[in-house]
Amino acid sequence: MKTKHILVLGGNGFIGVNLVNRLIQNRDTVVIVFGLGVGDNKSVKYVQGDFNSQQALENVFTTYSIDTVVHLISSTSPADPDGLGMIHDINSNLTTTIQLLNLMKKYQVRNLVFASSGGTVYGVDKNADPEVSFTHSENDFNNPISSHGIVKLTIEKYIYLYSYHFGIKFLILRISNPFGENHFSLSHGLINVALKNIINGEKIEVWGDGSVVRDYIYIKDCVDIILNLLDRNIVNQIINVGSGQGYSISEVLNVIKQVTGGFDISYYPSRKFDVPKIVLDITKLQSLIPFTPTNILQGVKNTYEWTVDQMKKIS
Amino acid sequence: MKTKHILVLGGNGFIGVNLVNRLIQNRDTVVIVFGLGVGDNKSVKYVQGDFNSQQALENVFTTYSIDTVVHLISSTSPADPDGLGMIHDINSNLTTTIQLLNLMKKYQVRNLVFASSGGTVYGVDKNADPEVSFTHSENDFNNPISSHGIVKLTIEKYIYLYSYHFGIKFLILRISNPFGENHFSLSHGLINVALKNIINGEKIEVWGDGSVVRDYIYIKDCVDIILNLLDRNIVNQIINVGSGQGYSISEVLNVIKQVTGGFDISYYPSRKFDVPKIVLDITKLQSLIPFTPTNILQGVKNTYEWTVDQMKKIS
Incomplete structure (x- = not known):
């Protein structure tokens, strides 16, 4: 079997670390991680570089013969509120991704997996009742209420353009809220x-009154889905990647309580750039690959045990 | 009646000149034109400035109390082919429009009319038959095959975001291919x-074999529509502005032949960033205002007469 070279952009991030850990289990795969962090895994080739520097990225393409690029870099989060944040978002995420697409075209790299955002690209239709219509399939409207969501959507459009004109094959994954092992952020990811x-x-920090509904996906499910889609050579699709189930923050906290016992909560004002409710319709995903989401209680238990272990290592 | 101050960005362009000429006929309207060109119309306040300079634009907002901004500036055309053009497109059109939206928010200017692009924001659905499904209503898919189209669409999304969070009222007009009087470009606009x-x-230059289908709208119809929508205070709508009729280039040349007699044609290779066929569904427009498009033969006749007069003035 021919060896495949997979370049992971953002391989030191939450999804990236989990994905890389699984990819290196395939003997026929060489994994190259490009980004700001460094790793300690002997089976991975780590290339340090800034995604904003086209030259650093081009060096990767001249050094390795890449088959597939997995693009997981996102330099902003949905909460960035002002116009300045928006223009930064465009420069650091959109412009850089166009540079990536140009390099893929130049070096004839044919496959791209892009982590889009299931939680923000749909947004809110002012004319629809958000209490009723918050489960979205891939063909639903796109009215993002955050710059993060608009930029993710715009990147999707440029990927389509490059696919249309230059034959780049894409998998656009609109991923919901992942949680689980190998998560190191101290600010993002409720669970x-x-x-x-x-x-x-x-104390646990909660924005709003706990009524915000999200679709939480266990990280191992998320990585399984990505590997499964790659294995089956499914291309040129936009696919929701979530559990298909909605939980309010209060419901999630109840699950966490079952696992950990009691805790205190600090409530903060709701963030207006957050969509009130969003659940992903995963009918399309389940028509392409077999997938049954891990029960959230089990996922939270596993995550709790990993976090306890991790804390012991640090202290 | 209270005097209204309307700021026209791109007031020296094709649509802009025609719109301004009509706006100044209203005694209760003060028209301010901001842009690179200068005018000779005593009833208009011309402010010279570069749309890329936020300070120049801000000066307009501090000098005048603006009620409505009509944003007609577009610094690129659909044909820009490469990645460099794309990033220029983003910087000069998208970033500048976000700066405009921030200024509107800062100075509490509540109304925005934006000239989007009916010809490019729909694009081509790879899974649909382009010979069958090329008449698009406002809720159809958006798969642009040019950066121009993606940027227009992305601007629409940011306008929606500012409307959602900050109460800016918008009219997004997806205008088809306008033709008619006061057109001075030597490269854009077939007719x-x-x-x-x-x-x-x-000779007449034709890209492709003449089969490309477009929706041509007579400029006076286009301006009538904009004024009519403004008069009726129709806001927060995305509206197709076209004739609703499709003509191939060959058909248009036949109409021109009826008006002018014979001519020679030079054929050039088709441009791949052009959509093969596009006609706008104007059902929504006609549900909002009364509108019957001018017959294309009549429109071309009027345009021919204006062009002859214009040429006499120049020579």
Whole structure:
């Protein structure tokens, strides 16, 4: 079997670390990770570089014969509120991705997996009742209410353009809210951050009244899905990647309580750039590959045990 | 009646000149034109400035109390082919429009009319038959095959975001291919350029085999529509502005032949960033205002007469 070279952009991030850990189990795959961090895994070729520097990225393409690029880099989060943040978002995410697409065209790299954002690209239709219509399939309207969502959507459009004109094959994955092992952010990801705070004896921070509904996907499910789609050579598709189930923050906290026991909560004002409710319709995903989401209680238990282990290592 | 201050960005362009000429006929309207050109119309306040300079634009907002901004500036055309053109397109059109939206928010200017692009924002669905499904209503898919189209669409998304969060009222007009009086470009706009070439005894340039289908709208119809929508205070709508009728280039040349007599044609290879066929569904427009498009033969006749007069003035 021919050896495949997979370049992972953002391979030191949450999804990236989990994906790379699984990719290196394939003997016929060489994994190259490009980004700001460094790794300690002997089976991975780490290339340090800034995604904003086209030259650093081009060096990767001249050094390795890449088969597939997995693009997981996102330098902003949905909460960035002002116009300045928007223009930064465009420069650091959109412009850089166009540079990536140009390099893929130049070096004839044919396959791209892009992590889009299931939580933000649909947004809110002012004319629809958000209490009723918040489960979205891939062909639904796109009215993002955050710059993060608009930029993700715009990147999707440029990928389509490059696919149309230059034959790049894409998998655009609109991923919901992932949680689970190998999560190191202290600010993003309700479940992971809450578990860290509980173990540290700190309060849990909640924005809004706990009614915000999200689709949480266990990270191992998310990685399984990506590998499965790659294995089956499914291309030129936009696919929702989520559990297909909605949980309010209050419901998630109840699940966490079952696993950890009690904790205290600090409530903060809701963030207006957050969509009130969003669940992904995963009918399309399940028509392409077999997928049954891990029960959220089981996922949270696993994540809790990993977090406890991790804290022991640090202290 | 209270005097209204309307700021026209791109007021020296094709649509802009025609719109301004009509706006100044209203005694209760003060028209301010901001852009690179200068005008000679006493009833208009011309402010010279570069749309890329936020300071120049801000000066307009501090000098005048603006009620409505009509944003007609577009610094690129659909044909820009490469990645460099794309990034220029983003910087000069998208980033500048976000700066405009920030200024509107800062100075509490509540109304925005934006000239989007009916010909490019729909694009081509790879899974659909382009010979069958090329008449698009406002809720159809958006798969642009030019950066120009993606940027227009992305601007629409940011306008929606500012409307959602900050209450800016918008009219997004997806305008088809306008033709008619006061057109001065020597490269854009098949009908106008062809008429100029014929009068100058030059060949007409055609890209492709003449089968490309477009929706041509007579400029006076286009301006009527904009004024009518403004008069009726129709806001927060995305509206196709076209004739609703499709003509191939060959058909358009036949109409031109009826008006002008014979001419020679030079054929050039088709441009791949052009959509093969596009006609706008104007059902929504006609549900909002009364509108019957001017017959294309009549429109071309009027345009021909204006062009002949214009050429006499120049020579």
